[in-house]
Amino acid sequence: xxxxxxxxxxxxxxxxxxxxxxxxxxxxxxxxxxxxxxxxxxxxxxxxxxxxxxxxxxxxxxxxxxxxxxxxxxxxxxxxxxxxxxxxxxxxxxxxxxxxxxxxxxxxxxxxxxxxxxxxxxxxxxxxxxxxxxxxxxxxxxxxxxxxxxxxxxxxxxxxxxxxxxxxxxxxxxxxxxxxxxxxxxxxxxxxxxxxxxxxxxxxxxxxxxxxxxxxxxxxxxxxxxxxxxxxxxxxxxxxxxxxxxxxxxxxxxxxxxxxxxxxxxxxxxxxxxxxxxxxxxxxxxxxxxxxxxxxxxxxxxxxxxxxxxxxxxxxxxxxxxxxxxxxxxxx
Amino acid sequence: xxxxxxxxxxxxxxxxxxxxxxxxxxxxxxxxxxxxxxxxxxxxxxxxxxxxxxxxxxxxxxxxxxxxxxxxxxxxxxxxxxxxxxxxxxxxxxxxxxxxxxxxxxxxxxxxxxxxxxxxxxxxxxxxxxxxxxxxxxxxxxxxxxxxxxxxxxxxxxxxxxxxxxxxxxxxxxxxxxxxxxxxxxxxxxxxxxxxxxxxxxxxxxxxxxxxxxxxxxxxxxxxxxxxxxxxxxxxxxxxxxxxxx
Numbered sequence: 001x002x003x004x005x006x007x008x009x010x011x012x013x014x015x016x017x018x019x020x021x022x023x024x025x026x027x028x029x030x031x032x033x034x035x036x037x038x039x040x041x042x043x044x045x046x047x048x049x050x051x052x053x054x055x056x057x058x059x060x061x062x063x064x065x066x067x068x069x070x071x072x073x074x075x076x077x078x079x080x081x082x083x084x085x086x087x088x089x090x091x092x093x094x095x096x097x098x099x100x101x102x103x104x105x106x107x108x109x110x111x112x113x114x115x116x117x118x119x120x121x122x123x124x125x126x127x128x129x130x131x132x133x134x135x136x137x138x139x140x141x142x143x144x145x146x147x148x149x150x151x152x153x154x155x156x157x158x159x160x161x162x163x164x165x166x167x168x169x170x171x172x173x174x175x176x177x178x179x180x181x182x183x184x185x186x187x188x189x190x191x192x193x194x195x196x197x198x199x200x201x202x203x204x205x206x207x208x209x210x211x212x213x214x215x216x217x218x219x220x221x222x223x224x225x226x227x228x229x230x231x232x233x234x235x236x237x238x239x240x241x242x243x244x245x246x247x248x249x250x251x252x253x254x255x256x257x258x259x260x261x262x263x264x265x266x267x268x269x270x271x272x273x274x275x276x277x278x279x280x281x282x283x284x285x286x287x288x289x290x291x292x293x294x295x296x297x298x299x300x301x302x303x304x305x306x307x308x309x310x311x312x313x314x315x316x317x318x319x320x321x322x323x324x325x326x327x328x329x330x331x332x
Numbered sequence: 333x334x335x336x337x338x339x340x341x342x343x344x345x346x347x348x349x350x351x352x353x354x355x356x357x358x359x360x361x362x363x364x365x366x367x368x369x370x371x372x373x374x375x376x377x378x379x380x381x382x383x384x385x386x387x388x389x390x391x392x393x394x395x396x397x398x399x400x401x402x403x404x405x406x407x408x409x410x411x412x413x414x415x416x417x418x419x420x421x422x423x424x425x426x427x428x429x430x431x432x433x434x435x436x437x438x439x440x441x442x443x444x445x446x447x448x449x450x451x452x453x454x455x456x457x458x459x460x461x462x463x464x465x466x467x468x469x470x471x472x473x474x475x476x477x478x479x480x481x482x483x484x485x486x487x488x489x490x491x492x493x494x495x496x497x498x499x500x501x502x503x504x505x506x507x508x509x510x511x512x513x514x515x516x517x518x519x520x521x522x523x524x525x526x527x528x529x530x531x532x533x534x535x536x537x538x539x540x541x542x543x544x545x546x547x548x549x550x551x552x553x554x555x556x557x558x559x560x561x562x563x564x565x566x567x568x569x570x571x572x573x574x575x576x577x578x
Contacts, residue, residue: 004462005461005464005466007456009460009461009466009467009468095400125447170446197447198446198447199445199446200436200438200445200447203425203429203433203436203447206422206424206425206429207425207429207433209424210423210425211420211421211422211423213418213420214416214418214419214420214421214422214433215433215434216422217404217416218420218433218434218488219404219405219435220434228424232504251380260437265350277422277423278424279426309502
């Protein structure tokens with residue numbers, strides 16, 4: 001039988017099953033599920049309502065920021081400032097509310113701070129050509145220092161007249177007993193996934209990560225999109241900060257310290273490529289989940305907490321190793 | 333019919349005179365081979381037509397109207413398309429996504445618009461069929477052969493009713509068989525009544541596909557004649573400077 005040009009052009013290259021089996025996210029998801037099944041049998045305390053509630057809630061803060069980080073990483077950039085931005089936004093919220101303003105004002109101030117910081121990062125990177133690593137490393141230092149200035153390095157645990165509202169926002173469970181932060185995470189993940197797949201903005205984000213020069217030549221507004229991308233990243237850190245403040249009920253100037261590395265680890269484990277052009281919202285969640293399951297299980301299995309870093313680091317290397325093996329096979 | 337007319341175009345970067353007093357006319361349905369050594373000013377000239385640079389002196393007229401381009405997007409609006417030397421493709425995207433990059437089709441109402449994957453796959457498939465290229469719209473560009481990649485880059489120029497297509501070294505980095513494919517694509521564009529400017533170092537390509545040849549040396553136009561009236565030997569002489577001017 002001869003194959004016509006028509007048939008060739010209409011042919012799909014691979015079916016959905018092959019696509020699923022070929023994705024790093026799928027294998028990480030599988031290992032998360034297997035780990036959960038194993039832990040349910042190996043320990044009495046894993047599959048309890050309380051522990052699962054804890055895990056899902058702990059995942060959210062890293063996962064929400066990982067969503068923003070995924071977009072940055074797809075463009076081929078990096079944002080090291082998210083941990084400090086989380087701290088600064090929490091502190092702005094806390095200080096404003098402590099001063100007697102309503103929760104709306106506090107959240108607006110906090111979000112506004114995040115957007116300004118993101119825009120600052122973005123403008124330096126997009127228009128002045130700074131390397132993202134350098135700008136956001138500087139911001140890592142600046143934002144935390146500003147948080148200390150704003151609070152005079154004290155712990156804030158009284159949030160004025162709307163104190164209870166804030167605690168309910170972060171610590172409550174308004175919907176079928178699912179912790180509020182988990183709901184926010186799911187909504188934000190769906191939104192991120194939608195934007196990446198279905199909007200022109202999402203398409204441009206991928207194009208920039210694939211070949212920034214080509215994107216510029218074909219008329220993609222590369223610089224504007226870069227600014228927006230870093231604003232989204234800072235915004236995700238700000239949102240996570242607000243929720244975390246409500247959950248913790250107190251803000252110190254060291255919350256979110258070192259968080260940027262956990263967030264980057266989550267995105268990379270979830271299949272994002274630091275070289276740019278690859279990544280998904282779902283992957284960011286799965287990556288964050290794997291990290292949390294590792295941490296939780298080590299505690300439950302009675303393994304010394306000092307081993308945590310080794311296991312999480314091992315997961316990063318393994319996840320990327322999988323990707324390398326696949327690429328090696330392709331290039332042969 | 334004259335599509336584009338360049339009159340006394342010059343371009344200098346500081347003290348360097350890249351293009352010096354060049355005039356020529358592009359006709360619809362004609363392939364012009366633009367030849368010259370490295371640094372002869374070919375790319376600079378083409379980049380002025382594509383809106384990347386503004387000429388220091390001289391004017392361009394399109395269909396009788398004066399043309400002043402500030403950005404590449406404006407050139408595209410006037411029906412001037414360019415196929416870049418490195419093709420400007422994103423390896424991580426599908427063929428269809430690359431064809432429509434910067435001009436995505438969307439559906440929806442008001443500000444709520446989503447990418448119209450179906451329509452883009454269909455239209456890209458139609459263009460590949462027209463180009464007689466075995467390129468699948470859903471394939472990732474990174475898995476494609478050199479000829480298919482060329483087809484994707486050329487398909488971009490066929491999205492709108494292009495009048496002029498500028499091609500910068502389209503056959504520089506591909507295999508012999510694929511060169512034949514690309515030359516066919518060029519003939520195809522010509523048959524649609526498009527004026528094609530082909531920048532190339534490869535003498536056989538220009539002599540097999542071009543109707544006219546323009547030779548540049550050190551920023552000046554040293555020859556502009558029908559391909560039948562010239563020969564590879566003469567063009568080589570013009571490029572190197574062994575023949576001063578014809």
